[in-house]
Amino acid sequence: MSGSIGRTMASGKISTLNKFLMGSRVFASRTYSSTAKEMMTVRDALNSALHEEMSADPKVFVMGEEVGEYQGAYKITKGLLDKYGPDRVIDTPITEAGFAGIGVGAAYYGLKPVVEFMTFNFSMQAIDHIINSAAKSNYMSAGQINVPIVFRGPNGAAAGVGAQHSQCYAAWYGACPGLKVLAPYSSEDARGLLKAAIRDPDPVVFLENELLYGESFPISAEALDSSFSLPIGKAKIEREGKDVTITAFSKMVGYALQAAEILAKEGISAEVINLRSVRPLDRPAINASVRKTSRLVTVEEGFPQHGVGAEICASVVEESFEYLDAPVERITGADVPMPYAANLERLAVPQVEDVVRAAKRVCYRSSN
């Protein structure tokens, strides 16, 4: 039964790799309460979700570079080849455009491919298939061809990998009708959203984060159940507050939660929203929160222009203008291709202090 699978995976897998990764920049945030006894890394959460969905539905199959024999470039697909065989776990030749096209073709026929990009940066080589062959197909074929495909992989900045390995694609994919775009933060998010994505009849872009793979989160018994899934399009209030709303997704949720801790000590109560879903965006939840707090800071790793924060700001201005007591602030990555040198890289991505200062600015507690 899947609960026991989950438990086995969680206990065995807090590895040296995990410890190495945790040495960098991200800390697990445990400020939200849980009655869970289990801890699970995001990697194991994704892996267990894949195992369970492949077990439940023979049409689900995995393809990508190094997903089989190598157990996955980031070990997300570990054990799948042994258990489900080479017909369902396909190591592809190196052509993102090629295997995205092939995955879409398989989905046209009725299979449910889960296509892995080693990083979403490489998805740009396949973006025509993602948008023109997958996202638009149901519409262009007048409902005759639906494409139940999931494109997944690490998105956004890692550590010291430079410009061509660090871009965040949430805004680009989030703009496209026909796609659903998800960005999990915790292990529960990872399990629930990946299962929902695989079961969904529409094409889903599933944006993971390399630095989160090794992070451990508490996970409830309910989330360990094989039938668990999270609804697509619903954000989660990670921390309730009344003075300022902070929206974030993926790794930035952790930063926002840390910022909220720091702000609490200074008397500012921040409400942290984990978007979970970039498209569809949970506008009702965001607006409801802003109507409560009257102030908004959006946080994302990606480039500032046309970013996710820009869309959230527009939504709030359109729907909750009279509730705002201060202009919306966006914390984003710098408007430069990601540099490599450690000091420059640190300056090019948001840090917890940036979020704290922005919250204080919108609360008029400081002018800088």
Add this chain to the structure above:
Amino acid sequence: MASWLLRSTTSTLRKLPVAFSGKSTGVLVGRRNFGSMDAGQKLDPCSCEDDYRDTVYQNQDLDFPGGKIPLTSQMKFISEASDKRLPCYRVLNDDGSLISNSIHEQIGQEVAVNMYSAMVTLKTMDTFLYEAQRQGRISFYMTSFGEEAINIASAAALSPHDIVLPQYREAGVLLWRGFTVQECTNQCFGNKDDKGKGRQMPVHYGSKKHNVITISSPLATQISQAAGVAYSLKMDKRGTCAVAYTGDGGTSEGDFHAGLNFAAVMEAPVIFICRNNGWAISTPVHEQFRSDGVVAKGLGYGIRSIRVDGNDVIAVYSAICAARNIAISEERPILVEAMTYRVGHHSTSDDSTKYRPTNEIEYWKTARSPVARFRKYIQRNGWWSDDKESELCSYVKKQVLQAIKTAEEMEKPSLTELFTDVYEQMPPNLQEQEMSTRDTIKKHPKDYPIDAHV
């Protein structure tokens, strides 16, 4: 049956090294065994044949990842071209008589007459819909003039359960499978009966019912998709294949490389049919690739290939029948290069007289017409006559004109179709947008001519 195929194809391949060796006496490296290969297996060592004797050390092979390779101490480059191009399979002479001792499928009277009628229907539909665009009644059109044999004969050789992924010059395949002229015309006019719900520009047909995947404009995407479809068919053990069409230009796209490469590695039952019609808009084949056409590329992927006279109905029919059998029974891709000529312009946005001589176009339109050639064949067999010809032509013309009239006068699709099918279920934001759009139209009727649609 498989062993018969083995023998015949082995002997064909034995001829290849001569064709390829060219002036510099380059040697074709390696000869494949025809059993299927796993990742772990190696290619068989090249046997020492007469052609190799002067350059290869007997019994000396080098071990490398991928298998053993014979040594040579003579530095010889494999020529980029041979004096003889790969031959083209043809069965029907220009006068409609069969080439004696040719190998081909036997086609009965009914199938032959049906194929001919379909070719005439395709040509007539193209003629009138092209005109309709010129008159401003539809926005765009693409004809298949000169390629009627490829369209109809290939479709006829397939099973209706084979999944077809066309490029855009294969409307005849749909017609053969039962998609009507009216349905084609509805799509071009984007009316409420359009099976595509008015979503796509003209000629971008698709029909799940007829196992034809909706046409997509980005070139060659259907090639890699077809490898995926074929893989799924194989896993499902359907006993059918996938068929992707492309033009000569499409073979330059990355998807061609990925699709063929993958299909070979995955051992997928897919037929790649390339309509080499000499032109990609204004780019002639000499500026598209420097290989011996497209058939020569098959070897580069480890794919069995054939070049066929695309204007010869019987040759195309026979080649596709054979290709299909091999693809399905041996679970491998096949590449078919059908040589032809694009008699029409690339599309209504093109005037090909600007980049090629009108007498060349005229020559291919008349002297090399596939329709005329096949007509001669069926008349020789006593299956057709001048009377039947005029009867068919007037019937088809009437059918097409009526279809256009009906399609043009029909209402456009409902406003709801703007918002459906973006996702499987219409999401709340689109439901809201639809309501708000209807509201806006009600408030400002002058700005929205609602009588034009449902």
